[in-house]
Amino acid sequence: MAFTKDQALALLKNASQEQRLGHAYLITGSFHDGMETIAEELACMVLPCSLLEVKMHPDVHMVEPESKSRKILTEQMRHLEEALHLKPQQSDYKVAIIHDAERMMPSAANAFLKTLEEPPDQTLLLLTTSLPEALLETIRSRCIRLPLYSSEEPPQGEYEKKATAWMDSFFGEGAIYDVAAAFQLARHFQGLLAAIREEASESAEEEFHLEKQHFGKTTEGNWEGAREQYFKATAEASVLSHRSLLIDVVAAHFGKQLKEASQISSQKEIVRLLRALETVEKLRASLEGGVQEALALEAGFLELVNTASKE
Numbered sequence: 001m002a003f004t005k006d007q008a009l010a011l012l013k014n015a016s017q018e019q020r021l022g023h024a025y026l027i028t029g030s031f032h033d034g035m036e037t038i039a040e041e042l043a044c045m046v047l048p049c050s051l052l053e054v055k056m057h058p059d060v061h062m063v064e065p066e067s068k069s070r071k072i073l074t075e076q077m078r079h080l081e082e083a084l085h086l087k088p089q090q091s092d093y094k095v096a097i098i099h100d101a102e103r104m105m106p107s108a109a110n111a112f113l114k115t116l117e118e119p120p121d122q123t124l125l126l127l128t129t130s131l132p133e134a135l136l137e138t139i140r141s142r143c144i145r146l147p148l149y150s151s152e153e154p155p156q157g158e159y160e161k162k163a164t165a166w167m168d169s170f171f172g173e174g175a176i177y178d179v180a181a182a183f184q185l186a187r188h189f190q191g192l193l194a195a196i197r198e199e200a201s202e203s204a205e206e207e208f209h210l211e212k213q214h215f216g217k218t219t220e221g222n223w224e225g226a227r228e229q230y231f232k233a234t235a236e237a238s239v240l241s242h243r244s245l246l247i248d249v250v251a252a253h254f255g256k257q258l259k260e261a262s263q264i265s266s267q268k269e270i271v272r273l274l275r276a277l278e279t280v281e282k283l284r285a286s287l288e289g290g291v292q293e294a295l296a297l298e299a300g301f302l303e304l305v306n307t308a309s310k311e
Contacts (some may be wrong), residue, residue, distance in 0.1 A: 003052070005038050008146055012042055021046070022144040024116055024125040026101075028132045029148035036099060037128040038148070043095040046124055064099040071207065072104040077111040078253075084120050091269055094123045102134035105211070107138050116142045133263040137262040163246045167253040170305075177309040182302040189246065189297050196242045197235075204235035243287065251280045276308045 002012065007025075015021045024040075029035040040054045049057050061114045063076050066182075080096055088094045093152070098104075104112065116139060119125060132140060156164060168184050208231040212224065258273040283300030288295065 003146065003148055005148060008148060009041060009045075016046060021124070023119045023123065024143040025127070026132060026135075026140060026143035027128045027146045027148065029124065029130065032260055035128050035130070037146055038146075039097045039099075039128050042126060043097060043124070046095065047091040048092045049091075059094050060097065061094070062097045062099065065103040067149060070100075070103055070203075071210065072098070072100070072108050074105060074107040074111055077104070077108045077115075081115050081249055084114075084115060087252065090124065094096075094120070096123070096125050097245065098125070098127045098269045101129045101139075102131040106134075109139060113138055113142075129261075155247075157198060159242060160245055160249050162192060163189070163249040164253070167250060171253060171308055177305045179302065179305075182305040183298060185305075186294070186301045188296040189301075190294055192246065193239065193243060193293070197239050198237040202233040202311050203232040203238075207231055207234075211230045244284070247280065247284045247287070250283075250304075252279060254280065276304060279304045285291050 002154050012021065013024075027039055037051075040051060041056075043049075044051055044054050044058050047054075047057060047059060054060055055062065061080055063072060063074050063080055066076065082099075084094055085097060086094075098112075111138065116125065127135075127139075127143060131133060166185060166188050170181055175181070199247075208228055211227060244249050254276040258270065258277065261269040263272055281299070283296065283304070286296040287298060
């Protein structure tokens with residue numbers, strides 16, 4: 001069961017009052033769900049202090065990804081472990097908040113696992129992540145899961161914003177629904193995916209280089225080749241995830257219009273938009289089915305232009 005931010009806080013407040021608060025919580029969701037702030041609000045509740053004070057409170061220890069590769073390093077987790085074994089300075093509790101916990105390096109995750117298995121007295125561990133599946137199962141199993149949801153529209157990243165602007169332009173009021181428009185939109189999306197691939201590849205190479213610095217001299221066998229393949233696969237998985245988000249943007253464009261059309265009961269408009277959404281899902285299926293990406297985008301947007309035409 002997922003909770004709203006207010007429901008989750010009420011649940012944890014009640015647990016704290018009844019002295020049955022767990023020692024570790026895994027807060028999952030996305031930034032707009034309040035995932036980042038609920039950890040800080042919970043810290044305020046147990047210390048106690050205000051939100052304005054929490055980040056500077058001497059008994060709050062925050063860890064988040066560092067370096068260009070956006071990874072949580074082993075040294076960070078070792079420093080955290082040392083801090084948590086000290087006595088609290090102002091409160092009865094010590095609170096550790098680990099943002100983007102899925103970004104822990106393998107060695108960092110293993111180092112933290114020791115703290116998670118045998119936490120110091122009066123210590124509360126709070127992990128936030130939008131990708132809980134990326135965490136070690138041994139970490140997930142030792143935390144109380146607190147999934148969040150929200151009815152708000154999620155914030156868009158740079159790529160999604162560009163895709164939204166293109167959809168508003170190519171399918172907005174006064175748009176020309178022709179073959180040229182379809183191929184132009186397909187080229188825009190291909191260019192966006194190329195940029196995403198380049199960024200993912202650079203990030204994977206940097207992470208691989210960082211890992212080699214940490215473990216390259218102490219690991220035997222074909223470790224380097226295996227890890228290189230792993231990071232390449234990780235980069236491609238990131239690209240596919242971004243591609244799915246871009247298709248979500250296309251679907252959201254027509255979904256928003258469908259909601260508005262439903263309110264004014266325009267049957268013809270509703271049918272048109274439903275067909276457009278069906279076409280978007282066909283495009284998604286083609287991409288996921290292994291059809292050559294450029295070809296799938298060209299064919300998909302050509303069909304979408306024909307389907308979405310108001311004429």
